[in-house]
Amino acid sequence: MKLTLPPRLSESQFKSALNEFSQIVGAQWVLNSDEDRDGYLDYFSLDSGESHAPSATIAPVNVSQIQEILKVANAYKLPLWPVSRGKNFGYGAAAPVMPGTVVLDLSRMNQVLDVDEKNGYCLLEPGVGFFDLYHYLQANNIKLWMSVPGNSLGSVAGNALERGAGPQLYGVHTAQICGLEVVLPDGQLVRTGTGAMSNSKTWNLSPYGYGPHWDQMFCQSNYGVVTKMGFWLMPEPEATLSLDISLPDEEDLGWAVDRLHPLRLRKVIEQNVGIRNYIAIASAMSQRDQWYQGEGVLPDDVAAGMRRELDIGWWTFNITLYGYEEVIRANARLIEQALTPKISSEPQWRLWQRGDPIERSGAGIPHTRSMHRLNWWGGRGAHLGFSPTLPPDGEKVQAQYQRARSRFEQYGIDYYGSFALSHRSITNVNQILFNRDDKQMTDNIDLLFRDLVADASELGYSEYRTHLSYMNLVAETFDYNDNVLWRLNEKLKDTLDPNGILAPGKQGIWPAAYRDERQ
Amino acid sequence: MTYKNKGKIFIICGLLLAVDPLLAQERIVSMSEASATGTRIFERECAPCHAPGGTATRMLEKRRGADNGALTDRQDLAPEYIRTVVRNGLNTMVPMSRIEVTDGDLEALVDLLTD
Numbered sequence: 001m002k003l004t005l006p007p008r009l010s011e012s013q014f015k016s017a018l019n020e021f022s023q024i025v026g027a028q029w030v031l032n033s034d035e036d037r038d039g040y041l042d043y044f045s046l047d048s049g050e051s052h053a054p055s056a057t058i059a060p061v062n063v064s065q066i067q068e069i070l071k072v073a074n075a076y077k078l079p080l081w082p083v084s085r086g087k088n089f090g091y092g093a094a095a096p097v098m099p100g101t102v103v104l105d106l107s108r109m110n111q112v113l114d115v116d117e118k119n120g121y122c123l124l125e126p127g128v129g130f131f132d133l134y135h136y137l138q139a140n141n142i143k144l145w146m147s148v149p150g151n152s153l154g155s156v157a158g159n160a161l162e163r164g165a166g167p168q169l170y171g172v173h174t175a176q177i178c179g180l181e182v183v184l185p186d187g188q189l190v191r192t193g194t195g196a197m198s199n200s201k202t203w204n205l206s207p208y209g210y211g212p213h214w215d216q217m218f219c220q221s222n223y224g225v226v227t228k229m230g231f232w233l234m235p236e237p238e239a240t241l242s243l244d245i246s247l248p249d250e251e252d253l254g255w256a257v258d259r260l261h262p263l264r265l266r267k268v269i270e271q272n273v274g275i276r277n278y279i280a281i282a283s284a285m286s287q288r289d290q291w292y293q294g295e296g297v298l299p300d301d302v303a304a305g306m307r308r309e310l311d312i313g314w315w316t317f318n319i320t321l322y323g324y325e326e327v328i329r330a331n332a333r334l335i336e337q338a339l340t341p342k343i344s345s346e347p348q349w350r351l352w353q354r355g356d357p358i359e360r361s362g363a364g365i366p367h368t369r370s371m372h373r374l375n376w377w378g379g380r381g382a383h384l385g386f387s388p389t390l391p392p393d394g395e396k397v398q399a400q401y402q403r404a405r406s407r408f409e410q411y412g413i414d415y416y417g418s419f420a421l422s423h424r425s426i427t428n429v430n431q432i433l434f435n436r437d438d439k440q441m442t443d444n445i446d447l448l449f450r451d452l453v454a455d456a457s458e459l460g461y462s463e464y465r466t467h468l469s470y471m472n473l474v475a476e477t478f479d480y481n482d483n484v485l486w487r488l489n490e491k492l493k494d495t496l497d498p499n500g501i502l503a504p505g506k507q508g509i510w511p512a513a514y515r516d517e518r519q
Numbered sequence: 520m521t522y523k524n525k526g527k528i529f530i531i532c533g534l535l536l537a538v539d540p541l542l543a544q545e546r547i548v549s550m551s552e553a554s555a556t557g558t559r560i561f562e563r564e565c566a567p568c569h570a571p572g573g574t575a576t577r578m579l580e581k582r583r584g585a586d587n588g589a590l591t592d593r594q595d596l597a598p599e600y601i602r603t604v605v606r607n608g609l610n611t612m613v614p615m616s617r618i619e620v621t622d623g624d625l626e627a628l629v630d631l632l633t634d
Contacts, residue, residue, distance in 0.1 A: 031617055035606060039616030043608060059618040086616075093613070105618050131567055153567055287581075368567050372574045374611040381611045 001037040001053050006100040008077050008513065014055065017076045021058045024068045029108070031057040040086065040103050042095040042468065044374075044382035046434075046442040052095040052468050054081065057103040063227050067187040069104065070225075073501040074186070077513070080104040081503050082225045084126035084158025089151055090383045090431075091162070092468035097505030098514065104225065107155070112136045113228065114204075117144055121178060121204045121232050126157045130366040137233075144233035145363045147171045150370030157229040161219050163465055165420070168364040169271045169322045170234050172422075177215050179203040179230035182223075185497035190214075190224070204230030220465065221489075222503035223496050239325040240352040240362045241332050245343060246313030252342075253315055253401055254394030257421060259338045260317075261392045265423045268331045272427075275317040276418040278307050283373040283416070283433060285310065297409045320362035325353070376414070377435040384432045384445060386452045388461035392426040400461070404430050407451050411444040427464060453477065468505075475508025490515075557631030560624045564615065565590065575612060590632060598629045 005014055022030045031039075032055075040057055041049030058080075060066050073080050079096070082104040086094025094103055110127030115137070122144075124133065130152040137144055147166035149159055160173040170176050179193045190196075192214040195203035207215065218224050247256060256275060263269045279298075282291075292302045307314065319335060321328035336347050352361040359365065374381035390396055401417055408415040408430070416431040430452060434441050449470065453463065457477040466474045475486050489509045493500075500511025561569075568575035569590045580588030590596070605625055608614040620628070 028621070029618065036617060038607065039614045043613045057616065057618060085619075087613075089613070094616075105616070107619060131563070366567070368574050371568065371611060372577065375578060379610060 001034055001041060001049065003032075003034075003037070003055055004053050004100040006055055006079050006102065007098070013076055014078075017072060017078050018056060020072045021069060024065055024072070025058060025060050029059040029061075031059075040094045040105075042092045044089055044093065044384070044436070045095075046384070046436075046446055046469070049095065051099065052092060052097060053099045054094075054096055054103045055100045057105050059105040059108050061108045063181075063183060063189060066104075066183050066225055066227065067189070070183065070185060070187045070501065073102075074499045077499050078102060078501060079504050079514075080501055081506075082106060084155030084161070084226075085129055085153070087129075087151065087154035088158065088162060089153075090385050090467065091465065095468060096503065097468045097471060101504065106225075106227075109227065115140070115142055115144065115233075116204075117142050117235075119205055120144060120235050121230055123179075123204055124157050124229050124231060126155055126226060126229070128156055129154065130156055130159075134364075134366050143236040145169075145236055146233060146366075147173060147176075148364040148366050149173075151368055152366035153368060156231060157226060160229065160231060161226060163219055165272065166364060167271065167274055167318070168234075168320070168362065170232065170364075171271045174216070174219055176232040177219075177229060178205065178207045178232055179228075180215055180218055180226050181228035182214075182218055183225045183227055185224065185499070185502050189227075192218075193230075195230075204232075220507050222493065222506040222509055225502070234322070236354065236363075237322040237324070237328075238354060239328060240320055240322050241328050242318065242320040242350045242352070242362045243332075243335070243347050244316065244318050245339065245347070246311075247315040247317075247343075248313050250314050250401070251398070252313075253419070254398035255342055256315065256317070256394075257392060257397045257419065257426065258394035259342065260421055263335060263338055264392075264421055267423075268334050269319055269321070271320075273317055273319060273421045274418050275315050275421065277416065278303065278310075278312050278314055278316070279376075279414050279416040279433075280373070280418050280431065281312045281316055282306055282310055283376040284369060285372070287378055288376050288414070289378060296412050298414050322362070373416075373431070373433060376433045377438070377441075379438075380436040382434055382436050384434070384449060384467055385429060386432070386449055386456075386463065387427050387429045387465065388452075388456035388463055389425050389427045390456075390459070390461040392421055392424065397426060397428070400428055400456075400459075403455055404428065404452060407448055407455065408432070410451075411448040413441070413445065413448060428461075471505060472508045554631065554634075556624075557627035560620065560628055561591070561631055564620055564624075565628070568612070578610075593632065596632050598633055601625075601629050601632055 018030055018032055037054060040054045042052050060069060079101040081096035081101045083094045085107045106126040108127055109125040111125045112128055114123040130148050133156055134146060147168040147170040149164050149166045160177050163174040165171050165173055179195045182190050184190060193209035194200045194206050196209060218226055260273055291306045292298055321331050332349055374383055390400055397419055404417055405415040413432060416433060418429045420427045432445055434445055453473060463474045478485050493509050494512050497511055500513040504511050504514045571589060576588040602625060605615050605620060
């Protein structure tokens, strides 16, 4: 990818800034060639990545290097895009919103700084990946379990700060954050929560602190560079019980939500239940051309045959209970009472007890099995997600499924939908799988995405996280009082980052100098 | 693979001994280190997808036949091909930058996979 300069810098200023960066981190850790830029493009983009092309990458190894880098960035008014490991697939990977931004790659900062088994937390640098943390816990025989997202190649901190999620008990990752260390755009080092006391003993134990709570302010935002994250991990349970349920009919979604929700609300089930459609399952284990070589949406009879052969339902969900065996057995009975009136076969729970192989436990073990889904269409497969949140009501959920499915099929894309049931809401993940080399498909997907956004916001269902190319679009949907929240976010941005050096455009938050870039 | 490594070291040893015995000793140490480094890098950077049963291994088995999907068993990987795939990606494999996998790391991987 050819060089696009940062908007306010000349070529000689840019070169001069890179020289200063090289003095700080060493020339090896400043990347500036065409091939290097390719390594930081959005690999799953609808175009060839040019709309979010970075200009260069700089990789520091500690806090003081970051502070020096920010000093230089302020002096040159050079924009930086911090990434932890840059594996934000489907949302832009390591690429910036604004072309010409320099990627600040924190992956070299990969120390597990502390793990407290007794109290169930760890303190991590941004470069610690899910695999890294897992290996660390295993190697040190620490009996704490993780929650991992479907693609575990990313950073534990990066994922939590983006409000990523996993299916295990501690699956709402952002809710496990307890205390951050952050470098502000002006270089000041801040610790949030009780860590604001210099000899704090509870920084990663007690989440709120005194006064406004800042942990969430550094999630999905561009207010600072997070250099340490306190994060809660689950103590290894005595046992787990796991159940897979297949629902044969598309109409089964609504009643399943209505029967599961009270259990979720009352913490009989303590983590979000993901109800997935058959494309979600089939794409994890096969490719479309094994079933159908024609154009357009998979015909119903082909889909039915595929479900029969793979022995999967129209919808599938798993419930795993974690804890003391007598408690989870009691909860399992309550779940059976709720479900058995509507399902044809007796629930077959799988029991895991301490000492059994960990692979059978339902523990969060990092994996990349979800990545197989990208091969659905073959070739240079990719994905883009739209995930609105709605009330946990069966009728509304069934209608949302119908509406989203019609949109997918209108544009010739196989419908992939899953519904993650929480205690007071449900998030409908629409995973748009595609082939990057099919221009008709990629053009259609942009239209599909925009329609999905419009449909959802018309009903008051909002997106929880989005891709670089749609950050402004999604920000626009939060239109209460003329988008006052957007203006509040930008007011804070201008105060914390007057030179606009950190992640311009992230979540639609533009520094004053670039506000025209919104268009 | 160990056997092949030993063979390669022996051959290089033989050549270098003809030139300088001290150089040959250093070369043995760096070959072992390279092999250990290559394995370490493979485990960290590649194994998440390329381990037995992994997503990439399964896709490669589809193309190359069952039990033929493991990268570490391949005899046909050329150094330039490895470098190209790592730096540019391939189908649903994403590229890896020179921060994540340095040029030195990449050469250690090339050594590992072409042995």
